[in-house]
Amino acid sequence: MDSMWSKVDLSAVGVGRQSGGALINALQAGEGLLMFLRWQAIYAMLTAAAGESGVALDAVDRRVVDVFASVSREVAIALRIAASTADRQAHLAVEAFERLPQVARLMRDGVISVAAFGEVMLQTTGVEDADMIAAVDATTAADLREFGGVSRKDASDVARRAVAELDPDGLRARREARGKGVTVSTDVDGADVLIATTVQDAAVIDASIDAVADSVCADDTRTRGIRRHDAAVALLTRSEFGCSCGNPECTATASAGVVADRFASVVVHVVADASTLSGESEKAGWLDGFGVLDAHHVREIAARTDAVIRPLDIAGLADRAARAGDPYRPTTACDTAVRAVFGTCSEPGCARPAWRCDLDHVCEFDHDRPAAGGATCVCNLNPKCRFHNRRGQIHIDDRERRHVPDHHPRRRRRTPALRQLRRRQRVPTRGEGRRLPRRRRTQPYPRAGDLVRRHRPRTAVHVLARRGSANRRGASCTDRTGWSRRCDTTV
Template identity: 70%
Template sequence: MTMSNSSWSALDLDSVGAGGEAGGAKLNALRAGEGYLAFLRFQAIYAMLVAAADAEGVAVDAADRRVVDVFASVSREVAAALCVAASTADRQVNLAVEAVERLSKVARLMRDGVISVAAFGAVVLEATGVEDAELIAAVDAATASELAELGGVSRGDAEGVSRRMVAEIDPDGLRERRTARGKGVTVSHDVDGSDVTIATTPEDAAMIDASVRAVAGRVCENDSRSCGVRRHDAAVALLTGRPFVCDCSEPGCPVTASDDEIAAEFAKIVVHVVADAATVDGDADKAGWLDGFGVIDPHHVREIAARTDARLRPLDIAGLADGAAQAGNPYRPTATCDVAMRAVFGTCSEPGCDRSAWRCDLDHVTEYNHDAPAAGGATCPCNLNPKCRYHHLVKTFAGGWIDDQIIDANGVIWTEVTTPTGYTVRSRARNHWLLPDLGLVPCRHGEPVAPGVVDDVGQPMRGRSRTKAKHAYRMRIRSRRRYIAACAAAAKAAELDSAGPPPF
């Protein structure tokens, strides 16, 4: 085998727009290059598939029951050329077919740097079940059109857009696939543990997640368990009927709760579904949104609305013109404004963050002035968006970051995040399609002239530094390895002792 140096290191980055850039702009240019190269790779793989099919006198999509068919032969060469496993090579060939035959318009967005390779893979996965040629063409065109206008597309964004298009273009097919998936509980055992898998509906999964989170959170600061272990213990307690208690072992633990208090906590659990009234009534087939899951098809919307535990509450968007803030506390939005802002974003407004909007803080983009409310950032749809606690802290305390929110002439809500290196990401509110009238609500306040000031003294601190946390993790790994080695040595010694003296 002859090895040669790659000529890529000699590539002039200035010629592709990545040479003189810095910071976020350079990273974005390189990401676009990855998408272009992936597009070329898919084109090359598909050309190999066509050539192999021509050589055997068959069509690329011809049904073939041979184990070693055209697809298998090309996949093997792909695996050898890319130095990947057979399963990974199969996926590359499948993605190549999708990029050329079924989702060519979305693939061109990857080629042009609008979406990433991972985002294209997410679209492929969501559209896999659409079989009709006309329907997949419609999904391809609609998804590409929406993604091209979205701005700052993450993998989760691409997945959500594709799911919505499939839900609205092929709702019957999606319902059939959802019904065929079924429900069940599977228990499997391995040599060192067991797994319990529950296959259920998205809304029930959201209820289970919220219930486990509510129970697992009932511990004091002296509880020694990690979040994952607490969730495990809470889930087991719920399934087996055992009590879930804090492990601090202190008799005066302040969070010890009675059964009545836990029942009251469960009564507060809400899973939010946002949909058009016409869809709920059966007069339209617009997709809906399930918090913590994403887009659901119109049939699913009506199924949830028909549940005995469902509560339907109309959302008066037009009424926000008379006031989006509470009369007694102008810092707090009204219930309608709160729900509307979380619904129109769906997730944290930070580009790429998929944290559920109902598990986020509702942030004043321009800081609210508690001393002079009329002079600071208003409590209004034009100045509110959800941020997860982490990104809220970054926005509040990290220097050099600039957040902005703009509503254009068509009522579309956009956010802009500018990094310390000067790179700006402009993104549309992900669920504008669900509440298109929200951005058209007129504002009754003036421009901010004296935004609130952040007190740096209030910044939360880590329990330990990143370096100490990393070292502690490494120590746990080393300790575990030494323990396993000691157990193996003890077992070997016991085996030798029990075998008696050597036969010589």
């Protein structure tokens, strides 16, 4: 027998008239509406069962089969799912209609996805006060509404920032309660080593392992995961990490001196407001590779003996954002500011940390006539991971050059501070290959670790300083098509 859904006319929402990404975007919005209606039905079942039992949903029910257990069993039968999955659906229903109603309505309206709502719920689980969760819900919904497209990482960061600024004491208490430790577990075939530590120390460990693992030559036969394992073991046991290429003349061996030099380039970046470091405000900070930090956590990191604090004057970038001898490359301050603004790769859905990305011109830089367009400034640069940066340089076929709707996430930047500009897509000439070009192990822009060298890993805290006018305006930017705009830098 045919389902009744096969007879529903979906042309009103674009199904049948749209294709490609626009159709997928419309269908995802429909998924959010259907899930909202499902949770609404489950929540009605919970309230009805609670009314019959005389027990409130937020009360402690010590019966063997409580309200949630009875409703979850009925949900499991209806959806043909496991009891644990049905129990999660029941808790999501309560979150959507009691704790996070405004964020849930964004899911209903297609602004965020079902998975994004789950990330928001995860970040707000520890907030117990009713007034506090209401404020977090309102703040998170207002911030998410400013995005052109919300990925799971975006939703998680926005919710965590709201919690960090509205409930910093609670977030700090939960962070300290997590504790530290090292656990070694074994099974029949091997063993696992788990290190529970702070996010800043984990970032230093991760970058240190990468620094040693990348010291091999291009002919090394191991995968990156195996190289990282061997590098971690070598660091912990103080043994030598060598290349597995098999070439007797290969000099790619991580001796003690090489490891010390590699560690000199390890930098963990934290971005914070000057008022946060001084204790005047509780504005959240940002740790590259992790995400949002509460204000107290930022001050703890800044107090470390290996922390290097560098004031970053964003307003001053309107005077000079490109290097004097090379207008294609940004200054160190401009490079840091762009990475700090985005936090991750600017491609929608990509969570690659900004300091592990390349910087890309939104409007293509004109090497023949630098003054003609594609200026090197904060508003015309964005970070892209190596994959997405290469993808923009190879052939873009007709399917990828389709129209992007206004609500598509590629229309806006990841942060509302600066406006996103569509990058002009280059069409290859006749006979140009479609294969991904092979690149050497070089970076088009210097990593922050190359700027200052010391003989141990460091934590760089970039402080957003403010001076002068609240809004500094620079020259207009023009690409090769003649399209121009104003270059605005807002502090």
